[in-house]
Amino acid sequence: MEKRLANWGNYPALSCDETTFSQEEQIQDFISSHSSIIARGNGRCYGDASLATFSVSTLKYDKVLAFDTVNGIFECQSGITLDQILEIIVPEGWFLPVTPGTKFITVGGAVASDVHGKNHHVDGSFSSHIISMDVITGNKDTITCSALVEPDLFWATCGGMGLTGIITRVKFYLKKVETAYIKQKQIKARNLEDLIRLFEEYNDYTYSMAWIDCLKKGDAFGRSILIVGEHATADQLSESQRKAILKVPGKGKLRVPFNLPSFILNTFTVKAFNWLYYNKNTKREINNVVPYEPFFYPLDAILHWNRGYGKAGFVQYQFVLPLEKKDGLVAILQRISDKGWGSFLAVLKVFGKQESLISFPMEGYTLALDFPVRKGLFAFLDELDTLVLQYGGRLYLSKDARMKQEVFWSSYPNAQKFAAIVKTYNGDQLFRSVQSDRLLLTEK
Amino acid sequence: MPTVLILGAGSDMAIAIARQFAVEKYDIQLAARNSASLNALQQDLQIRYHVKAGSYSFDATDFTSHAAFYAGLPVKPDVTVCVFGYLGDQEKAQSDWTEATRIINTNYTGAVSILNIVADDYAARGNGTIIGISSVAGERGRQSNYIYGSAKAGFTAYLSGLRNRLFHKGVHVLSVQPGFVYTRMTENLTLPPLLTAQPQQVAVAVYKAAKAKKNTVYTKWFWRYIMLIIKSVPEGIFKKLKL
Secondary structure (H helix, E strand, O other), X not given: XXXXXXXXXXXXXXXXXXXXXXXXXXXXXXXXXXXXXXXEOOOOOOOOOOOOOEEEEOOOOOXXXXXXXXXXXXXEEOOOEHHHHHHHHHHHOXXXXXXXXXXXXEHHHHHHOOOOOOOHHHXXXXXXXXXXXXXXXXXXXXXXXXXXXXXXXXXXHOOOOOOOOEEEEEEEEOEEOOOOEEEEEEEEEOOHHHHHHHHHHOOOOOEEEEEEOOOOOHHHOOOEEEEEEEEOOHHHOOOOHHHHOOOOOOOOOEEOOOOOOHHHOOHHHHHHHHHHHHHOOOOOEXXXXXXXXXXXXXXXXXXXXXXXXXXXXXXXXXXXXXXOOXXXXXXHHHHHHHHOOOOOOEEEEEEOOOOOOOOOOOOEEEEEEEEEOOOOHHHHHHHHHHHHHHOOOEEOOOOOOOOOHHHHHHHOOOHHHHHHHHHHHOOOOOEOOXXXXXXXXXXX | OOEXXXXXXXXXXXXXXXXXXXXXXXXXXXXXXXXXXXXHHHHHHHHHHOOOEEEEEOOOOOHHHHHHHHHOOXXXXXXXXXXXXXXXXXXXXXXXXXXXXXXXXXXXXXXXXXXHHHHHHHHHHOOOEEEXXXXXXXXXXXXXXXXXXXXXHHHHHHHHHHHHHHHXXXXXXXXXXXXXXXXXXXXXXXOOHHHEEOHHHHHHHHHHHHHOOOOEEEEOOOHHHHHHHHHHOOHHHHOOOOO
């Protein structure tokens, strides 16, 4: 059915013909009758990676195929979302090995973006936990691949934004947990220096990230709250929590019902928000035990929070810089702060080492922030791109809606190799998106 | 635990109904032409909802196989949901008898054949619930889908007659009249979002109506009134419309 589609940033939006499937032969029929398509999950990537004239929604291909509750192995079709998986695994004492900041993504999307979480420095990205998966490639064959079997296909599919084919089945390891709670610690950092020192001090925590106020200038530049945590053990819970140690938290009810006018988010309101956020923690350090939901998915509690940015939408800008390029981080943050073009949230995290073909993470600092689409924004982001390149960094394809192709090719060291593998499995460019056309990973 | 039999279990609406009953702790019997295609759903129901699920081969248009199919079920279901249907190609069916009979046999004859067998069993036992998924298309014939519509009209009349007969035996019959639903069957149609239900909404409505022993349920609810209006248009005017 023809409809107007956009991903989470509401930018860009275009008219797409989307089909669904619940059986593999249905998708084979669709592939045979189209010359270019892209798989699409829950539309939670921010930009144009899963947009194309013809898209294949995996949302109805959502069956759980096996769950080994003894060894923590989960096998499912690609369209199931992480929130559904949590409802199944948490009561059995298991958790996702890696989860991004929203649970409303599909497993297929988690693979195609090779998502990372607050535990990247300890556990790596999603691909490190995959046992095997099935991909329908360009010649319409379903190929089972893993790090050992068909490794080229496997590594080009992890983080490959759907360009090797349609991911249909994924089998992966879970993480054992004793409770559904997180013992968290929130520490205020006076400025960026302080924050970076704290990250180093607390780097043995499994989970860590920081909310950073990037509008603050002077001595308090980079003022932030570092949040670290561990899965809580049963004896760390309060009496009331102990009554149901593996309880899945209730569902979020708040929602933004429609697009807000964009003037609502201006420098003043963002500053006020950041002030409130920072000062709600009156003590320098807070220690408490909370359900996993607010720890991992604070924004999921407000359904459709993206509508807060108005009809024009927004882009999320996420880059990573090598660990030794701290000065680059300062320089880029400075530019953002000087511009004052707003950022509802800015998240800073330290990635651990990662060997991969085309995945985003590498050892270093990653910063993510939102920019409402406005006149002049893309020119400004191009300037930021230049800085990111200069400091040896790169941008996250899942967030990207506008990067110039030369930025991609010069920042991803294995881009050529990736493109060659894509050509092997997707020679006729059956799988292509607005993003792959823009980045010249597929030819127009 | 009670058991529900889903006839035509491969469709989007059937999957949603199966999951809804599984949430309510029913064991699930899935039946479709290709039972191997149901394996994934069977696993899914067992793992997600901790209920028993089985897959069975059932062809709605192979009438002579129906008695053996029902006799072969390991447990006789407490609830039988007849979900299978075939929209078909109206234009083709106007001149192609194979297509026309496929529409009629799937939506009407096949349903009558299997439900006759289930009804006799339930009548003899003195309990049970039969749920038939018909369609608002059966309430007034339109040029765009009257072969499908007339088969569904037959099915709707069958269900109301069956309800009348079985009421006296302690067996409940629920007729479901969905309006537009987002499924693969309607994927190529442009549907008005406000009037169109998601399969999960239909499933919840079906379960609630069965539990409350309602006779007829429309999904979404206002389709009852839309159809009242459509049925009240005088035929002299209706025939001139291009619907």
